Amino acid sequence: MSSRKKPLGFPSIETKHMQERDALFFALQNLDRRAFLKLSAAAAGVVAAKGLMPPHSFQPVTVAHAQSPAGKLESFRFAYISDSHLYDRTLNDRFINALMRAVDDVNALDPQPDFVLFGGDLAQLGQPKELELGAQILKNLKAPVRMMVGEHDWYLDMGEKWRALFGAPTYSFDHKGVHFVVLNSVVEKDFWTARKLTPMERMRTVAGLDNGVQSPFSVGDEQRAWLAQDLAKISAATPLIVFSHSPLYKLYRPWNFWTEDAEQVQALLKKFQRATVIHGHTHQLLTQRLGNIHFHGMLSTAWPWPYAPEGLPNYTIQMNRPDPFNPNDGCGNGAVFVHPDGLVDKLYNLWNRNPVTVKSTYLASSGKRDKPLAPNLPSY
């Protein structure tokens, strides 16, 4: 606008735009930092009260650190990118571009998350070139990255390249009072030796979600033993977050939305007052609660899965059925807000859709409060 004329009377909607815009711009320039934060916190509070979370990319600076009864915990946030299923650059461009888009999204977060979880299935067929390409793209993340392995990364060479690039697939760490465990939960019983499959045949078998030749995922005796002794070191009051590629519960066997020894793993988590599982593999919005454990799925950057015809947890409010005419629909990345009490809000940053947040209070209240929005296009 070349001139700012005072309105003469009843202004049109465009006039009001320009006026308010000018007024706030002027006002914003004159806010001191405290007033600015108050403005944004208030705005965020209003939105939160309406049951909408502000888009995570534009979350105002963290509100005051709340103290837990133990006096040790602060709230924090980590982001996730998962299931990128990369092919070589010359073969498929879409999946690579999508991962780059996710990296760009996470890098745009302000403030930056404490770390970024990669949720598994970096490569599509576990090939060294695919894994290296993925590693190279993820290096562009500004925040530190924690890697988790998926079946697509593993079954070509049984994890050899993964270990070389990213280290041990199973490990734990502590962050701001929360204990994190990362599992390789895609262990399958040997189905390939008897059939004399080549490594690539084995990989392709596992790569087919609906391929019935492969075995169900599991954590396995060895890892469960490791998990037991790792968890023995921490108290039941310590918030626990487990990263797993398979869901660590039994949802739908034909698609390996399944962990064979789920009950045994859950038994190890049973003693904790606040235990959360963040899992990949399912490429959709998925929510479950079993006893004390909250389960949240992660989105894929590459493609969405449909919902299983049976076994869907009651807690899950489906995301809208993806529209095939938008190749990004149903895909995205997201974040996890860890509250001072150790419970989490799970944000799904769906591309070209409003973000969806599944709040800790939803699961904590057994689904009575803060229910996410119902889809208008459910799976059928």
Place this chain on the structure above:
Amino acid sequence: MTKASIHVWLTLGALLGACAAPREAPAPAAPAEPSAAPKEAAPAPGTKGVEVTLCDGKTTTFAAEGSSGATVAGALMSEWLRKNPNVNWEAEEHERHKLEPAADNKALIGMTNGQTYGQISAQDVALWKAETERLALSGSEVFHSADQLGSTVAVSCDMCHPHAANTHPETYPKYQVQLGRVALLRDMINWCIEHPVRGTALSADDPRMRALEAYLYAQRKGKVLEYGKR
């Protein structure tokens, strides 16, 4: 080789030969005397004849002048079999990808009502089931194979549609705005092949299209027809 198995191999050859265009059968599926001929010797120099190539573009045989069609077909099939020892594709595909069974017509067996055309035997019922499922099964093979779909980006249908979930063949025909017309199932299949799969659209009577449709309908067995549903 029996008549039935030649038919199977010819069908299989048509499917797996990566022939995109509709074509006539490579050779008449005439009953053949069991062709026990081993790899044929090179034709004697000066023998008149013609080189016959199977529709896969690779398998060839020399047909000497005057040889019968059945001999040519048999020779081609032997050659093809030698190169493609995967005879057990059905059992393997069943193991890999669950297929909904076709309708069981056993209740019809043995009821004649004095009508010859209505006379159903157990063999009939078994044959119907086997053949119907075989086409659907070959559709499952195409469905799960980026190569057979002609994808240039290594994407196969099962990547978004495990077990053909979310394909909803029972909702077609329906008006699809982006296609500018009422889409039949095959139109939507072709759209998917052109865009997410980035291949070339199949013609309506391409064996792969027929097989894919069969597979999709098979997997949605029991669903209510509701054309136009979104």
Place this chain on the structure above:
Amino acid sequence: MTPSLLLSIRRGPLRSWFSGALLLSCSATLPEGARADDAHKGGAPHGAMPMADQLAMASPWLKPSVGVPPGVSPLFFQSIVPAQLPNTEAVVALGRALYFEPRLSKDGSVACATCHDTSRGFTDQRGTSEGIGDQIGKRNAPTTMNALFFQTQFWDGRAPTLEAQAKLPITNPIEMGQPDGDTAVAAIAENPEYQRAFQAAFARAPNFDDLAVAIATFERTLVFLGAPFDRFAQGDASAISDDAKAGFALFNGKARCTACHQISGSNPIGSDNRFHNIGVSARHQDFEGLVKKGLLALEKSDSREALDELALQTDLSELGRFIVTRNRSEIGAFKTQQLRNVGVTAPYMHDGSLVTLWDVMDHYNKGGEANPFLDGGIEPLDLSERELDQVVAFLFSLTDDRLAAQNRAEEARQRALAAKQRPMRDEALATRKKFLFEDRANHAREGSK
């Protein structure tokens, strides 16, 4: 004004537009005073053709017509036109007079036909439009041709009907600048011709709502769907060139245009009526900074009036549909525009930033402009130069036959311009050698963005 006076206004070069039936078909007369713009030599204010000249030139197209326009399916027409509105000849005639009436503006220089000029594709063929006091706005003027077929009006869909749309520019300070609708009405209400016209149309005195209804009803007669492409679609194989036919095939296939620009019997204009971020808004400013600041101050209420209270940064125009719906998914999203007559409605996009159809094709061919809200349907297309030419040929075949000469001139002009400059072209992106988000992802570490 009598028909004979109209004849005398015609200038030489305009004769080519004149068709014999013109005078006799005019059944409404322009009220006195509407010839004020004759005082501007060489054209009306803001670059428009003088109103009287426009009327003279366009009259064959502006016959008062009621009911379903020829060539449009009655079923489809009924679904988009409010059934209860009056649709008599008198209303249409009044609306036509008002469309060309500059006295509705504060300084008498701007009519609807100033920015929706019948000689310039029913738009103004400028990047963004100019209003009273020579103020330039932020948005490109969409054409009024076929505007009736949209589900919403404006680039951000903030007006649900043509009636709602007609009112807003009248009271916008940089467009027609009236303080309110009643002042605009008062400017013409004393005129006995208008009084007679309003009585005939609505059986009451002039008022703002009826004014809007009249203009909208007139605009509903502006159906321009008689293009060479339509003749081709009806079976005349020679109606369009082979290139255009190939372009149509690409349009429906490899070029992915039908993801948003569907053209069919029941959707004749080439728009899905939805809002998509294709990256134009992100190209030449700190789009994300703008969005960040805008989102920091969120609405406190759901009502449309609360829009006013939403505090936004400069260039908020670039946020597009987000301003109306406050949906994060619609940040930087603008309405899919029609493709009809696109040959004569350059320049293109909400800010008029793409000057030729080749620029438009280059923009889409490379996958738009990467930004966090880019519509996933926008992808690099890897179209060759020849294929781009073919799609452009198809697009030029969508212009109504009545504008054929202008269309040819435009095609030549755009072709010459495109031969010299192709600012949107990016072969690496178009051929997928470089990926859309690659630069953004890779530069993060360097902290350059």
